[in-house]
Amino acid sequence: MPTAIVTGCSRPTGFGQLTAKTLARAGFDVFATMRRASERRVELDSWAMEQDLSLTVLEHDVLDPTQNRNVVKEVKSITGRVDVLVNNVGMSSFGALETLHSHHIHQVMETNFYSAADMTRAVLPVMRTQEYGRVIFVSSMAGVTGIPGESIYCASKFALEGMAESLAMEMARFGVSVSTIRPAFFNTGMSMHNTDASTFFYRGTPYDAFNDQVVTSTSEGEIAGENPQLVADTILEAATAGHPKLRYEPGIAAPEILAGRKAMNDEEWRAFVMSELGMSDLLKPEEAGVPA
Numbered sequence: 001m002p003t004a005i006v007t008g009c010s011r012p013t014g015f016g017q018l019t020a021k022t023l024a025r026a027g028f029d030v031f032a033t034m035r036r037a038s039e040r041r042v043e044l045d046s047w048a049m050e051q052d053l054s055l056t057v058l059e060h061d062v063l064d065p066t067q068n069r070n071v072v073k074e075v076k077s078i079t080g081r082v083d084v085l086v087n088n089v090g091m092s093s094f095g096a097l098e099t100l101h102s103h104h105i106h107q108v109m110e111t112n113f114y115s116a117a118d119m120t121r122a123v124l125p126v127m128r129t130q131e132y133g134r135v136i137f138v139s140s141m142a143g144v145t146g147i148p149g150e151s152i153y154c155a156s157k158f159a160l161e162g163m164a165e166s167l168a169m170e171m172a173r174f175g176v177s178v179s180t181i182r183p184a185f186f187n188t189g190m191s192m193h194n195t196d197a198s199t200f201f202y203r204g205t206p207y208d209a210f211n212d213q214v215v216t217s218t219s220e221g222e223i224a225g226e227n228p229q230l231v232a233d234t235i236l237e238a239a240t241a242g243h244p245k246l247r248y249e250p251g252i253a254a255p256e257i258l259a260g261r262k263a264m265n266d267e268e269w270r271a272f273v274m275s276e277l278g279m280s281d282l283l284k285p286e287e288a289g290v291p292a
């Protein structure tokens, strides 16, 4: 039975928990990790018992390098191997760069990027030694294109994309594949549950209305988003394909966004994004394609 570790499985509607269940149904021995597991594991434990599937919940804060190593050690001691690591943990970030609290910038990069790098470094020796493994990063379309008001979230996902592409080249000779999953908008409730976005940025700046617009439009986009199970199914595909791809764009919107980005030059793309977000008035008239 192949073994998988999935991080960030605390919420029933999140990609993490859906992926853990999907992999368990597909015959994986799944280790679903989360913070404050003692308070939140009951539902997932009962589900696994009812379904008679192999799914174990582990306590895990990915910001703690010791816990990252202990999780890998524990799984290896139980199953003897780790075939798949799904780095799913992430958090939202909203606000014009100038207005962000410095600690928020660090928190986003640590949660979305450094922790995934560290967890991957913890698991690579096991995969390299067993000459097999799949490392999957839950990235985003925000790792493909910049988004006004989400510069730090984009920075964290662009960083993941660059690391994954490089790592894929480093690890191919050891039989370890690397994939990124790049969703657009999915209705997981991430932006709503995440944190009070107003704690991300300072108020009383010329950006107040802009920041509020970003928070509202992102949350609305997520509520109207696609079914998160599609992302879990795509992760299963990356975990089981004969030759996994480096990049996957689940659902309908993500492939469309990618195609648009490839078809347009930088200036055309900027005008398109701003127009889609209802922010064309923030561009200079000539950049928005509007006659002055």
Ligand SMILES: NC(=O)c1ccc[n+]([C@@H]2O[C@H](COP(=O)([O-])OP(=O)(O)OC[C@H]3O[C@@H](n4cnc5c(N)ncnc54)[C@H](OP(=O)(O)O)[C@@H]3O)[C@@H](O)[C@H]2O)c1
Residues within 6 Å of the ligand: 007, 008, 009, 010, 011, 013, 014, 015, 016, 034, 035, 060, 061, 062, 063, 088, 089, 090, 091, 092, 111, 138, 139, 140, 141, 182, 183, 184, 185, 186, 187, 188, 189, 190, 193, 194, 222, 225
């Ligand atoms: N929803 C979308 O439209 C969308 C689109 C593109 C990409 N993504 C990405 O998809 C991934 C999953 O997001 P989601 O939408 O499924 O939302 P989510 O349910 O909020 O998932 C985020 C998970 O990360 C966990 N987490 C955060 N910090 C952690 C830490 N230090 N240690 C352990 N767990 C931690 C959260 O746990 P707590 O409950 O403990 O905070 C939660 O389980 C993220 O990487 C996100 O950037 C989402």
